[in-house]
Amino acid sequence: MRAFVVTDYAHPSKIPITQNAPEPKAGPGQVLVDVYSAGLNYFDILQSQGKYQHQPPRPFVLGSELAGRISADSPIPDGCPFRPGDRVFGAAQGAFAEKVAANWQALVSLPDNMTYDQGAGLFVTWPTSYEALVGRAQLKPGEWVLVTASAGGVGIAAVQLAKALGAKVIAAAGSPEKLEVSRQAGADHGVDYTKEGWQKEVLKITGGKGVDVIYDPVGLIRDSLKCIAWKGRAIVVGFAAGEIEKLALNLVLLKNISIVGIHWGAYTKNEPERVPVVWNELLDLFSSGRAKPIVYRETFPLERTADGLAAIEQRKTWGKVIVHVRPAAPTAKL
Numbered sequence: 077m078r079a080f081v082v083t084d085y086a087h088p089s090k091i092p093i094t095q096n097a098p099e100p101k102a103g104p105g106q107v108l109v110d111v112y113s114a115g116l117n118y119f120d121i122l123q124s125q126g127k128y129q130h131q132p133p134r135p136f137v138l139g140s141e142l143a144g145r146i147s148a149d150s151p152i153p154d155g156c157p158f159r160p161g162d163r164v165f166g167a168a169q170g171a172f173a174e175k176v177a178a179n180w181q182a183l184v185s186l187p188d189n190m191t192y193d194q195g196a197g198l199f200v201t202w203p204t205s206y207e208a209l210v211g212r213a214q215l216k217p218g219e220w221v222l223v224t225a226s227a228g229g230v231g232i233a234a235v236q237l238a239k240a241l242g243a244k245v246i247a248a249a250g251s252p253e254k255l256e257v258s259r260q261a262g263a264d265h266g267v268d269y270t271k272e273g274w275q276k277e278v279l280k281i282t283g284g285k286g287v288d289v290i291y292d293p294v295g296l297i298r299d300s301l302k303c304i305a306w307k308g309r310a311i312v313v314g315f316a317a318g319e320i321e322k323l324a325l326n327l328v329l330l331k332n333i334s335i336v337g338i339h340w341g342a343y344t345k346n347e348p349e350r351v352p353v354v355w356n357e358l359l360d361l362f363s364s365g366r367a368k369p370i371v372y373r374e375t376f377p378l379e380r381t382a383d384g385l386a387a388i389e390q391r392k393t394w395g396k397v398i399v400h401v402r403p404a405a406p407t408a409k410l
């Protein structure tokens with residue numbers, strides 16, 4: 077099969093696609109999936125170079141997000157609800173390949189109204205943003221939300237979810253194009269956070285009150301607290317800018333605020349009962365059309381995976397960047 081195999085650690089741009097990689101074998105609790113589309117993440121670049129927190133033994137196949145069909149020759153473990161041919165999306169190491177072995181519990185049925193491209197980038201970003209806003213920040217209708225990196229993978233999901241929950245959204249991003257993408261996703265206002273004093277613009281938009289919730293995947297909590305409201309909640313989602321912030325705690329006291337974290341990946345271990353609840357609510361939002369996964373305008377064939385990853389590295393992309401693993405991915409059923 078064709079696959080992005082990492083034998084020696086290197087930047088993805090230095091690794092060619094292997095044409096005859098061995099097919100994976102399903103382990104206990106696993107099914108085989110024919111991959112149609114795979115989602116790209118910054119951490120793929122790190123893993124390819126041996127710099128990520130999770131490194132499989134070499135040689136390994138890169139990639140972790142996918143959408144496809146349960147393979148015709150897949151074993152079906154006890155309790156697994158899927159059957160060969162079912163459309164699924166989810167996570168598994170080795171997604172940049174024509175076939176992958178996946179734990180069936182890390183797969184979800186792909187809704188009929190969704191393409192493989194849309195499904196391939198869903199599994200991490202959407203539940204992260206949903207649980208951040210609902211479970212952690214307890215967002216209420218009518219509240220103001222500031223989303224930083226609002227056009228990025230988790231950010232664009234947060235914009236749509238905050239709107240679907242009845243909030244007023246201020247998108248903060250680094251280019252006019254990304255602000256336009258955020259507006260199209262439903263943001264009420266946009267501010268360019270590369271401009272000095274952007275927090276004053278946020279205060280002006282909110283009539284001086286500030287935002288009730290800050291959703292921050294960048295590492296801009298300290299800067300964003302300049303425009304948080306009394307009793308606001310700031311959610312630590314990630315550090316895309318590369319620095320883990322330090323914070324003077326008097327800032328927390330002065331405005332009576334809460335700082336909360338979200339680590340969606342840890343829910344399967346610490347709070348597994350919450351996972352299907354979040355997915356059911358998300359699948360409802362998708363099937364009603366109130367939320368829609370957004371795919372970057374350029375998709376890449378498997379052979380150009382490195383170009384897609386380079387676009388992420390260069391901060392050019394918005395939404396989810398997708399690789400087509402099989403040439404003619406069938407479209408959604410509807």
Ligand SMILES: NC(=O)c1ccc[n+]([C@@H]2O[C@H](COP(=O)([O-])OP(=O)(O)OC[C@H]3O[C@@H](n4cnc5c(N)ncnc54)[C@H](OP(=O)(O)O)[C@@H]3O)[C@@H](O)[C@H]2O)c1
Pocket residue numbers: 118200201204225226227228229230231248249250251254293294312313314315316317318338339340341388391393395
């Ligand atoms: N807590 C969780 O459970 C969880 C789950 C998923 C992801 N995350 C984390 O959330 C962060 C964002 O993930 P994502 O999938 O949304 O990534 P993404 O699609 O690559 O978007 C990241 C965005 O961050 C902004 N950014 C600001 N400074 C940057 C810099 N110095 N270098 C690169 N980007 C910069 C860029 O937007 P602008 O150009 O508009 O500034 C960029 O598009 C990552 O750190 C990820 O690890 C956390």
